[in-house]
Amino acid sequence: xxxxxxxxxxxxxxxxxxxxxxxxxxxxxxxxxxxxxxxxxxxxxxxxxxxxxxxxxxxxxxxxxxxxxxxxxxxxxxxxxxxxxxxxxxxxxxxxxxxxxxxxxxxxxxxxxxxxxxxxxxxxxxxxxxxxxxxxxxxxxxxxxxxxxxxxxxxxxxxxxxxxxxxxxxxxxxxxxxxxxxxxxxxxxxxxxxxxxxxxxxxxxxxxxxxxxxxxxxxxxxxxxxxxxxxxxxxxxxxxxxxxxxxxxxxxxxxxxx
Amino acid sequence: xxxxxxxxxxxxxxxxxxxxxxxxxxxxxxxxxxxxxxxxxxxxxxxxxxxxxxxxxxxxxxxxxxxxxxxxxxxxxxxxxxxxxxxxxxxxxxxxxxxxxxxxxxxxxxxxxxxxxxxxxxxxxxxxxxxxxxxxxxxxxxxxxxxxxxxxxxxxxxxxxxxxxxxxxxxxxxxxxxxxxxxxxxxxxxxxxxxxxxxxxxxxxxxxxxxxxxxxxxxxxxxxxxxxxxxxxxxxxxxxxxxxxxxxxxxxxxxxxxxxxxxxxxx
Numbered sequence: 001x002x003x004x005x006x007x008x009x010x011x012x013x014x015x016x017x018x019x020x021x022x023x024x025x026x027x028x029x030x031x032x033x034x035x036x037x038x039x040x041x042x043x044x045x046x047x048x049x050x051x052x053x054x055x056x057x058x059x060x061x062x063x064x065x066x067x068x069x070x071x072x073x074x075x076x077x078x079x080x081x082x083x084x085x086x087x088x089x090x091x092x093x094x095x096x097x098x099x100x101x102x103x104x105x106x107x108x109x110x111x112x113x114x115x116x117x118x119x120x121x122x123x124x125x126x127x128x129x130x131x132x133x134x135x136x137x138x139x140x141x142x143x144x145x146x147x148x149x150x151x152x153x154x155x156x157x158x159x160x161x162x163x164x165x166x167x168x169x170x171x172x173x174x175x176x177x178x179x180x181x182x183x184x185x186x187x188x189x190x191x192x193x194x195x196x197x198x199x200x201x202x203x204x205x206x207x208x209x210x211x212x213x214x215x216x217x218x219x220x221x222x223x224x225x226x227x228x229x230x231x232x233x234x235x236x237x238x239x240x241x242x243x244x245x246x247x248x249x250x251x252x253x254x255x256x257x258x
Numbered sequence: 259x260x261x262x263x264x265x266x267x268x269x270x271x272x273x274x275x276x277x278x279x280x281x282x283x284x285x286x287x288x289x290x291x292x293x294x295x296x297x298x299x300x301x302x303x304x305x306x307x308x309x310x311x312x313x314x315x316x317x318x319x320x321x322x323x324x325x326x327x328x329x330x331x332x333x334x335x336x337x338x339x340x341x342x343x344x345x346x347x348x349x350x351x352x353x354x355x356x357x358x359x360x361x362x363x364x365x366x367x368x369x370x371x372x373x374x375x376x377x378x379x380x381x382x383x384x385x386x387x388x389x390x391x392x393x394x395x396x397x398x399x400x401x402x403x404x405x406x407x408x409x410x411x412x413x414x415x416x417x418x419x420x421x422x423x424x425x426x427x428x429x430x431x432x433x434x435x436x437x438x439x440x441x442x443x444x445x446x447x448x449x450x451x452x453x454x455x456x457x458x459x460x461x462x463x464x465x466x467x468x469x470x471x472x473x474x475x476x477x478x479x480x481x482x483x484x485x486x487x488x489x490x491x492x493x494x495x496x497x498x499x500x501x502x503x504x505x506x507x508x509x510x511x512x513x514x515x516x517x518x519x520x521x522x523x524x525x
Contacts, residue, residue: 143352145348145350145352146352146354148322148327148346148348149346149348149352149365150369151327152325152326152327152344152346153341153342153365153366153369153370153417154341154369155369159369163365163368163369164354167354167356167357168356170356248356248397249355249356249397249398249399250355250356
């Protein structure tokens with residue numbers, strides 16, 4: 001393991017030790033601030049309750065991310081093929097992006113008339129814009145001379161898209177995907193807070209609300225730890241995907257090797 | 259159609275039968291800048307012609323017009339009609355960074371719809387032809403500047419074009435790589451029997467390579483002089499240090515200076 005990985009781990013361990021010591025020495029009760037050991041024990045003891053919620057939140061997040069990839073990616077391709085479509089639709093994509101999700105979530109929950117579906121829509125709304133805007137940028141950032149070359153050999157719009165624009169956009173798309181992965185999780189959690197209840201099964205946000213009502217603060221922390229861990233896992237998985245796809249040729253992946 | 263071009267260096271000898279005919283072509287950009295004003299130029303079948311001129315004189319515009327990548331505002335350009343009869347080499351290697359050297363060279367064949375086996379075989383041959391056998395699976399970033407340019411040349415030649423257009427292809431290379439590529443390009447030209455239009459701002463390069471040089475002056479770009487370089491081929495490193503070469507370079511420089519002096523007066 002390199003120093004780059006060890007340094008933050010050492011710092012993290014140090015902070016956990018200090019936290020535990022502070023809680024003990026100052027005799028802070030667990031319903032105000034539980035120590036790391038209490039949180040860890042709660043995580044194990046309440047696993048039967050928390051695990052199903054984790055899968056629910058993870059499920060909504062991944063579904064929203066998949067929808068963001070498909071719809072954001074297809075819209076980006078459509079925009080790049082037609083200037084008029086882009087001019088007409090892009091402002092509305094920006095309006096969707098800048099309107100706080102908390103503000104529109106209640107409407108979506110009323111309209112969708114199905115909690116699971118409304119959570120998915122909210123998470124998707126938050127997640128799709130980085131993929132859309134990054135992919136559009138990538139589809140445009142094509143070497144002018146390569147475009148001339150494709151024109152010289154009579155490649156039409158579709159083959160230029162397939163063989164030139166899409167591969168050129170891949171690093172940009174992957175950059176957007178990494179942002180969207182985190183945003184999809186945030187969207188899923190925020191939407192569940194707004195909904196105030198899970199659907200058939202409850203997610204981690206509902207567990208935090210529920211534990212808050214019951215003053216079970218260690219369980220709130222345990223759920224929080226799971227949400228953070230999910231976010232980190234998504235980020236690492238997408239970083240790995242990006243590295244595997246780009247390592248042979250793209251500067252961003254090369255810099256990481258050296 | 260056998261018009262001779264009277265210049266200081268004598269009457270240019272052109273091979274019979276022209277492959278490119280540019281007639282009274284002008285080209286003005288949307289910005290209002292006139293890039294080309296009334297250019298007339300013939301390129302003979304199998305000829306090696308250099309277009310020599312200062313930066314910004316419209317050489318690249320002329321090459322793009324010949325390739326059909328841009329249309330003239332007036333005048334007429336005749337060129338080989340077939341889609342794969344023209345190869346183009348840009349100033350930068352212009353390779354797809356996500357594709358191997360072999361896949362880059364195979365691109366024109368892929369766009370032409372050839373079978374995978376056929377295009378890989380021909381791309382492999384083209385890579386060997388530029389001295390890059392063994393680098394098929396290398397990615398552009400793993401190759402030196404000179405090697406990338408060789409890949410670019412292999413790609414331009416892979417369709418066996420009749421006409422090869424080159425836009426200052428060696429300008430960004432170091433002198434050692436450039437001299438080596440000059441000689442290899444002449445070898446390829448004679449082996450492939452392809453017509454070459456070579457745009458450059460280097461007097462030395464144009465004299466070393468060409469059968470004929472067309473000098474362009476700027477604003478608006480036009481052909482100021484045309485003359486032949488009569489030295490027989492093959493030309494090698496010995497030619498580069500010969501008194502003959504030095505004299506030809508001096509004459510060419512004088513022609514270029516004269517063209518640019520007219521330009522200054524006009525401005």
